[in-house]
Amino acid sequence: MNRRDILRRTATAGLLATPAAGLLAGCATAGGGDKKDGDTYQGKKSEQNPLGVKEDAPLEVVIFNGGFGEEYAKAHEAMYQEKYPKAEIKHSATQEISKTLQPRFVDGTPPDVVNNSGAGQIDFNGLVSQNAIADLGELLAAPSLDIPGKTVKDTLLPGTVEVGSYDGTFLVMNYTYTVYGIWHSTKLFADRGWQYAKTWDDHIALCKQIKAAGIAPWTYAGLHPRYMSWPLISTAIKFGGPEVALAIDNLEPNAWKSDAMKSAADAWHQIVKDKYILDGSPGLDHKQSQTAWCQGKAAFISCGSWLESEQADVTPDGFNMTVQPTPSLGSGDKLPFEAVRGTAGEPFMVPAKAKNVAGGLEFFRTMLSRKGAQDFTRKVASLTVVQGATEGVELPYGLNTVVKALDASGANGFNWVYNNYYRKLERNLVDAACGEFFSGRIGPAEFLDQCQRGADSIAQDSSVKKYKRAA
């Protein structure tokens, strides 16, 4: 893929768009009122078929071929097929969701189910502001496929609907449940007699001890330094309460410079100042830094709960990775030590112009059934957003610690969504600031300044749609 290719593709996509744009000039502004042509599939709604799936309607599913692979989706498709044997299912998997699907969105012929994930993810802000995603409200109200007496909504873990909602409309079904925390090897810590520290002062003391033992306390993905923004913001939220995240998500003025963020940035600056970070980390990508960590070159790393499956091929036997919440800053913290960031991730959507919207929703219902969720957890060792779906499934070591961390966190769990609302803010702007901060080129005040400047630039950009959340 070179520059000319991109220009060409962008332009060819535009070529498709223009005649349509001319013809639909009236319709398009009327909010997609051109959908009621005979092309869409709609069956009769009944108790057995609450979403009104047309049983012989074809279903096209596009999966992001990343850490989870595509086999789990094939299993879900087989379950769908079982229920609708006449439906023809077209499955494809790609790593380049945006480049592959962009022309089809413009053309008005998108697939029915899209797993919009990975580095080539389509910015949700753009999709939502163009009304390109179907409302999944009906799915929430539909009865669960195999959990009797409950609607789909009742079976979901708390926060799932909120994360996928834009201005109150549920548009994105995030399928996995991800916990973000600080990871260490239980074996390494047991061998050396170290204890994970619950307060920041103890953490720094432990870092000193680890460094004295000839191991770097920390490493991080220097080429994707936003990984380090997660524990930093988590520290701030535990110190100042969930309002810290709310202000950041709502792009409130000086949200990044709140007292809580200042305290957190000051605290984290300690590991930079005292050189508790593995040499060369700023030049490592996520895989390289995680591998250095698996090799025992560093004690801590910040990551989400996909870490275990991502590292499966290089993790030594008995390494036993464990996730822990970020240490508390002090006794004044609003949230207890156990509070951890948990959120629904791995987004799936049904394009608004899909031919088989009902089929897409039904496919989600299949994924969210107990059977579908358990199969997923078994296949890819990751939690789903379906409550209690891990019962009876044997989990690998790391995932077990994730479940434990979630249980301990309970109602104190927290999350933020600015990265969903404004992809650029996290991926580009906060990312760049983290790179400067954790390599020691700037101090905490400049770091927060740079983040705030990024947030302000998004707030002032009139071409970006803004979202607010209440709590």
Next chain:
Amino acid sequence: MRQGRLPLIISFLLPPLVLYGVFVLSPYLQAFQISTTDWLGYSAQADPVGLANFRTLLHDGYVWNALQNNAILLAVVPVLTIALGLFFATMLAMGGRKGRAGVHGVRGTAVYRLVYFFPQVLSVVIIALLWKELYNPRSGLLNGALGALGLPTPAWLGDPRFAFWCVLAVMVWSNVGFYVVLFGAAMQAIPRDIYEAVLLDGASRTVMLRKITIPLLWDTVQVAWIYLAIAALDGFILVQLMTNGGPNFSSDVIGNRMYDTAFGSETKFGYASAIGVVMFFLTLSVAVLALRAARRDRIEYS
């Protein structure tokens, strides 16, 4: 014969022209039109906004930062690549000494030719990944060697002081081989007797290069210059794969900005097209300027 010519011409020319028109020209024109809209890329709706995108562009610090890096590439990559290419080609064609009469290459010329051409055979993506590992601060070849010598081991791609220059070095490395072959082939066309004559007059090898080889290769050098200038305004693949413009935008280039605006962190296709249009004019002007600046009388051997 005459009657048969027209259908022949048409049947040979028409398909490529149509293909060129449909797949090259029309998309370029389309980009101009899209650049005057606020198209977000995932619906058919695109409202004309006039030149607003270009006005935004004027005040977009990230675009200017990227352009500045392209300017450095433009100033450094062609000069370095051509200089190295000429040096190696000369060594291969006439670097040999051994006190023999006449003009010879260094020993092992054939092997060197092959080796120099290797990067050209590799896909740019492979080159980018190869060098990314080479620059790996912990297990990379480079820091391995530096560490063994007791020298400091920087974070290379993770350090804004070096990241851009690391990518630039790879750009030169991956291009030199092709120009060695290109210049080498052009040197074959220079009559041997000219060299033998100046050698008899006692000219040194540097004088030979400066006074004979380069003037006679000028056409080729000019072509190389234009290719490299256009490549310098691009640099997209290497940057995107090796650093994605980071750290802190220190290695960003205009092509990466365009990609990121449309397919990366945003979906602003209208704005990205405006960046594309600016790139188009920049590339065009650079090509024209390079042609003008390098214009000289052609030398024909008879």
